[in-house]
Amino acid sequence: MVIFSHMGMTGLGQKVKIIPYEFLSLDETGKNFVLDVSKEDLTLSIEVKNLQGEKLGEIGDFVIDSMGRIPFVLLSHGAKMIFIPYDALSIEGNFFVLDATQEKLASAPAVGEREDSIDQSKAKEIYRYFGQTPYWTEEF
Numbered sequence: 001m002v003i004f005s006h007m008g009m010t011g012l013g014q015k016v017k018i019i020p021y022e023f024l025s026l027d028e029t030g031k032n033f034v035l036d037v038s039k040e041d042l043t044l045s046i047e048v049k050n051l052q053g054e055k056l057g058e059i060g061d062f063v064i065d066s067m068g069r070i071p072f073v074l075l076s077h078g079a080k081m082i083f084i085p086y087d088a089l090s091i092e093g094n095f096f097v098l099d100a101t102q103e104k105l106a107s108a109p110a111v112g113e114r115e116d117s118i119d120q121s122k123a124k125e126i127y128r129y130f131g132q133t134p135y136w137t138e139e140f
Contacts, residue, residue: 023035023036045058045059046058046094046095046096047059047096048075048084048089048096048097048098049092049096049097049098050097050099050100050101051097051099054102056077056098056100056102056105057075057076057077057078057082057105058075059073059074059075059076059096060075060076061073061074062074062086063083069135070086071085071086071123071134071135072084072085072118072123072126073086073089074111075098075105077105077106080105080106080108080110081110082105082110082111083111083118083123083126084098084130085126085127085130085132087132087135088100088130100130108126108129108130109122109125109129124137
């Protein structure tokens, strides 16, 4: 998968999409990638479903840390925005799968209205809630 950023529909703000690597090809110079999708395809939302195929929400954004890693995605679940550890997701075709129920997401820690970042203790709490080990605590 490739993370692709582009200008929004009105030209304001950047949008981020995850695109299968197979959708990219090199041009004849070998210096530029060519993406063979329509502009409309780039504006479609990225759905998250559970293991039973039930839609849980849509990815609103990706959180990228200073090392270029993705620790979280921001999931729009009804009226609630939830940080989901990226490692808790798997990719299935053109959507993500999260091993969670509607009830689990309903009681998940929500993103505060003015919250644009989270501290390490809250990040650990979110990882723990979703049964994940924070990558920054793993030994290599």
